[in-house]
Amino acid sequence: MFIHYETVEIEEKQVVLFDIQQGTERPYYIVKKGLRPEGVYVRQGYSSAPATNTAIRRMIKETDGDRFEGMRSLEQDLTFEATANEFAKRNIPFGTAQMRTLGIISKDGVYTNLGLLLSDQCVHTIKTASFEGTTQSEFKDRREFSGSLLKQMNEVYEYIDFRNQLHSTFDKLRRIDKRDFPEVAVREALLNLLVHREYSYRASALISIYTDRIEFVSIGGLVNGVTLNDIMMGISVCRNANLANIFYRLELIEAYGTGIRKIIDTYEGTGMTPQIETSDNAFKIILPNLNAPSSTGLPTEFDKSGETLDEKLILLLKDRGHIRRKEAEEQLGISRSVCGRILRKLVESGKIIQEGKGRNTHYHLP
Numbered sequence: 001m002f003i004h005y006e007t008v009e010i011e012e013k014q015v016v017l018f019d020i021q022q023g024t025e026r027p028y029y030i031v032k033k034g035l036r037p038e039g040v041y042v043r044q045g046y047s048s049a050p051a052t053n054t055a056i057r058r059m060i061k062e063t064d065g066d067r068f069e070g071m072r073s074l075e076q077d078l079t080f081e082a083t084a085n086e087f088a089k090r091n092i093p094f095g096t097a098q099m100r101t102l103g104i105i106s107k108d109g110v111y112t113n114l115g116l117l118l119s120d121q122c123v124h125t126i127k128t129a130s131f132e133g134t135t136q137s138e139f140k141d142r143r144e145f146s147g148s149l150l151k152q153m154n155e156v157y158e159y160i161d162f163r164n165q166l167h168s169t170f171d172k173l174r175r176i177d178k179r180d181f182p183e184v185a186v187r188e189a190l191l192n193l194l195v196h197r198e199y200s201y202r203a204s205a206l207i208s209i210y211t212d213r214i215e216f217v218s219i220g221g222l223v224n225g226v227t228l229n230d231i232m233m234g235i236s237v238c239r240n241a242n243l244a245n246i247f248y249r250l251e252l253i254e255a256y257g258t259g260i261r262k263i264i265d266t267y268e269g270t271g272m273t274p275q276i277e278t279s280d281n282a283f284k285i286i287l288p289n290l291n292a293p294s295s296t297g298l299p300t301e302f303d304k305s306g307e308t309l310d311e312k313l314i315l316l317l318k319d320r321g322h323i324r325r326k327e328a329e330e331q332l333g334i335s336r337s338v339c340g341r342i343l344r345k346l347v348e349s350g351k352i353i354q355e356g357k358g359r360n361t362h363y364h365l366p
Contacts, residue, residue, distance in 0.1 A: 027051065027059040054281060058224075068200040069114040069242050070103060078111050078119035080104075082148035086250055102249075103242040114242050117149050117199060124199055126152050128159055130209040144204070149194055149243075153252075156207065160186055163209055167291040180289045181214055182266035185274065188259040189285045191252060193218040195244050196283065212292040216285045221278050228278055234261055263287070271311040271351070309334065309342050310351075314365070317352060322364040 004019045033039030037050040040059075051059075080094070087094035099105045104115040116122060130140040143159060145152045164179050164186065193205050198220020206217040222228065223237045230237075238244045247253045263274050263285065275286040309332060316331055317323055323331075329339045343363060346352040352363050 027056055052280075067239070067241070068198075069112060069117070069240050070106075071113050072106065072108075073111045073113050073116040075116055075119075075121060075123075076111055078115055078121050080115075080118060080148070081120055082151035083118045086150045090250060092249065102246055113199065114240075114246075117243060118246070120148055120151075122146065122148055122152075123202065124149075124197075125204045126156050126193075126207060127204045128156060128207045128209070130163055132211070134210050134212050136208070150250075153190065153194055157187065157190055160190070160207070160209070160214070165291070178290055180291050181287050182290070185263045185266040185287050186214070188262050189214075189216045189287060191247065192216070192259050192283075192285065195240060195247055195253065196220070196238060198239065198281075201281075210289075212289050214287045214289070216287075218283045219281065221280050221283055228276060231260055231276070232264075234258060269311055271314060309338070310346060313342055313346065314351065317363065317365050322362045324362050328363075 003021070006017055008015055008017050027035065027040045029035050029039040035056060037052060037056070040051040040056055041048040042051045042055060084094050096105065099115070100107075102114075103112060104118060106112050111119070117124065126145045127142070128145065129136075129142040132138040132140055145155050145159075160181075161183075164181050164183070166177055166179050190207075193207075193216045197205055197218045201219050203219050205219060206215070208215045208217075220239065222231070223239050226235065226237050244253065253259065260276070267274055267288070270290055272288040272290065274288065277284040277286070312332055313328060316328065325336075325339055325343060328343065329336055332339065334342075343352070343354070347354045347363070350366065353366055354361065354363055356362055
């Protein structure tokens, strides 16, 4: 009952496809070796490898069904000044009855870990740093934010907003102002970091600002059973459901998984795309700097309508899959030299890939 199989045709070959459901009593282990890395194995590509202690703990937690935010807080001497202020700003009651309803206080009358996260005594922090250049070799400044998650949210956003510079360009007599990072993208990335973080680990969340990008690194990978493709499609499975509910009541987030989609949409038409990277224990969102100079030092090319030729070429590749230089010249209505300059810049910046030689040279997206 846990195995499904079918025969499918792939490249004119008959292939038997097996789908084996995940067990409900994980982790499974070798009895003689016990619940240790040498006794628990996980699949990595075509081979099996010993599971880490972290992976074993996560499997036990998922099997037990206990959520960190609902467990009893070890610290019970808590105050909620910052959280109460946020509720007051929105004219939402925040008394003992509401705290019970929200899960801040348990049925037994004790503070939960959710209460700890929202309290002024919250032990989890966010570390931020601003760097000179595109590497971590030279600091501009660094800070660590503590206290209630709602207090951290406001202070970290102000930290980023202060460094989110405004640049101006001119289209004839019309002035065009553009910030380094879209404010909506910054907001959604910060909220994602706070709401979806794995708080059973004490490591700090990280935000790093470089001249060409800003990175948000949240502790805890994807929720078990959810893939990055699922996230990009808008599927939302929240590990901190009660915390998300509070952010929803405060009108900070929406009920459905629209945050990542909003981030992607804010870069629509810019020729740049936010990147998302995941590992077993981390989730990273990378926002490109819209005003960062090209790594090639070449200027951005525009057509008569003011639209960037970089963007038009990338859209052309999305539609066609691949293209040769001559085809790009004809489709965009530009000269050979301009087309070559754009292609070279996009290849060197990693936005497109060049393959082949001579007349067989063509370009496609990564």
